[in-house]
Amino acid sequence: MNNNERYALEGSMPVQTPPSAPSVKREAATAATKRSRYRFLILAMITIVLALSSGDRAAISVAGSDMSKELGISSVEMGYLFSAFSWAYVIFLIPSGWLTDRLGSKKTLAAAIVIWSVFTIAMGLVHFIGMVVPLLLALRFLLGIAESPVGPGCTRVIASWFPSSERGMAGAIFNSAQYISLAFFTPLMGWLCYRFGWEYVFIVMGAVGLGIAVVWWKVYYLPIKHPKMNAVELEYIRAGEGLVDLEGRKTDPAAAKTGLSTLAEVGLLFKSRMLAGMFLSQYCVSAITWFYVTWFPIYLVKERGFDILQAGLVASIPALCGLIGAISSGFFSDYLVRRTNSLSIARKTPIISGVLLSSTMILCNYVDSQVLVITVMSLAFFGKGFGNLGFSVVADTAPREMVGMTGGVFNAMGNTAGIITPVVIGYLLHSSGSFNSALIYVGAHGLIAAFSYLFIVGKIQRLHLSDLIKPATAH
Numbered sequence: 001m002n003n004n005e006r007y008a009l010e011g012s013m014p015v016q017t018p019p020s021a022p023s024v025k026r027e028a029a030t031a032a033t034k035r036s037r038y039r040f041l042i043l044a045m046i047t048i049v050l051a052l053s054s055g056d057r058a059a060i061s062v063a064g065s066d067m068s069k070e071l072g073i074s075s076v077e078m079g080y081l082f083s084a085f086s087w088a089y090v091i092f093l094i095p096s097g098w099l100t101d102r103l104g105s106k107k108t109l110a111a112a113i114v115i116w117s118v119f120t121i122a123m124g125l126v127h128f129i130g131m132v133v134p135l136l137l138a139l140r141f142l143l144g145i146a147e148s149p150v151g152p153g154c155t156r157v158i159a160s161w162f163p164s165s166e167r168g169m170a171g172a173i174f175n176s177a178q179y180i181s182l183a184f185f186t187p188l189m190g191w192l193c194y195r196f197g198w199e200y201v202f203i204v205m206g207a208v209g210l211g212i213a214v215v216w217w218k219v220y221y222l223p224i225k226h227p228k229m230n231a232v233e234l235e236y237i238r239a240g241e242g243l244v245d246l247e248g249r250k251t252d253p254a255a256a257k258t259g260l261s262t263l264a265e266v267g268l269l270f271k272s273r274m275l276a277g278m279f280l281s282q283y284c285v286s287a288i289t290w291f292y293v294t295w296f297p298i299y300l301v302k303e304r305g306f307d308i309l310q311a312g313l314v315a316s317i318p319a320l321c322g323l324i325g326a327i328s329s330g331f332f333s334d335y336l337v338r339r340t341n342s343l344s345i346a347r348k349t350p351i352i353s354g355v356l357l358s359s360t361m362i363l364c365n366y367v368d369s370q371v372l373v374i375t376v377m378s379l380a381f382f383g384k385g386f387g388n389l390g391f392s393v394v395a396d397t398a399p400r401e402m403v404g405m406t407g408g409v410f411n412a413m414g415n416t417a418g419i420i421t422p423v424v425i426g427y428l429l430h431s432s433g434s435f436n437s438a439l440i441y442v443g444a445h446g447l448i449a450a451f452s453y454l455f456i457v458g459k460i461q462r463l464h465l466s467d468l469i470k471p472a473t474a475h
Helices: 003-010 021-032 040-073 075-103 105-123 134-146 152-163 166-177 177-195 198-219 231-239 254-258 262-271 274-304 309-314 315-338 343-366 371-388 390-397 400-432 438-456 465-473
Strands: none
Touching: 003 371, 040 075, 040 105, 040 134, 040 152, 040 166, 040 177, 040 231, 075 105, 075 152, 105 134, 105 152, 105 198, 152 166, 152 400, 166 177, 166 231, 166 315, 166 371, 166 390, 177 198, 177 315, 231 390, 262 274, 262 400, 262 465, 274 315, 274 343, 274 371, 274 390, 274 400, 274 438, 309 343, 315 343, 315 371, 343 371, 343 390, 343 438, 371 438, 390 400, 400 438, 400 465
């Protein structure tokens, strides 16, 4: 006889006792264990910031044709205007990393967005002032300075807000902002130029930037200071080695006692074999990127017989493949972290396989079909995107006191390739008359990047600044 039957025969029912206090607490705790997801809002914000900065630096390329006709800017002068940004950007990446480590990402990026947005608006007003080319040169140089904190600042954000098991995904989505900018801001700027005039490209983009700066200031906090995220999400990030209090702890005492200059701090980073290998690989991956950004459409026209309209459309196919590669690599890397519990395996596997795949562009020297050329280039650009996990690895490895500076050096190494690679390719074309040697030169960078991660980088792990300083100060 079961309990219900016994109660029915006895004419009574069991007394319903209230749940004990411990069980109430357990139920409340269970209800509270649902993790908030504010880290993804922060990821969306840094992706928007990078997309905005990419759009603002490219605004002159969209407005340039109408601008040069109206203002009488020659092609040589336009070339200098293009390069002025890159020189300033590279020169100031390391100082901006140092500044970001001192002030934190919230203040530094808010100020940077406001300043570069003002410079962008000013570019739309130069024709009212006169001395157009010198003024534009100055503004482009200042724009490069103002945008230089984006890489270091956002690297710190990823290190603070994401556990190691999600940094691959976060870094990949962040890097995809370059493609997002191409897909969203470029058509917007083209429409503004066509409908209202070249001035409004700069004015509207600058105004958008000022709005984003306000949103950034209101939305961004360190994890330990966020007013809405719950304790479960905070503990999840902390347990995954997220630097949730990155701006809340004092500098390593060993570092404070040395009184190192900024230049000496940069030198310390290169004493790490792991970081030096990462810097070398980033230079190589960026060299491949700059080939696609600068010479690829010209290659399609001069070497492969496409007209300029076809080249513009065809060039978007490898870019789309690069976007797919960039996003998928992050999820794949984080999957490997969970499966293997090894950062080295999880980060190196997609990076090495991706950069090796990028070197397949050399095969284009041995095929004649236009379809095959685009297929090989798309495969190579997919590989380049798949292997471009550098910002995630910096967030995994940089000394907590120098996350911003490490990101600055890393970004500077990459953008140095933007200065060197287009020039070297130009000389190779001038001497050989074809792109064959240029493709070998660019493809070889993928092999060097793979060599770096296979034989130089070693185990991927968090560095401690005191470990870098001891060898330098032991004597």
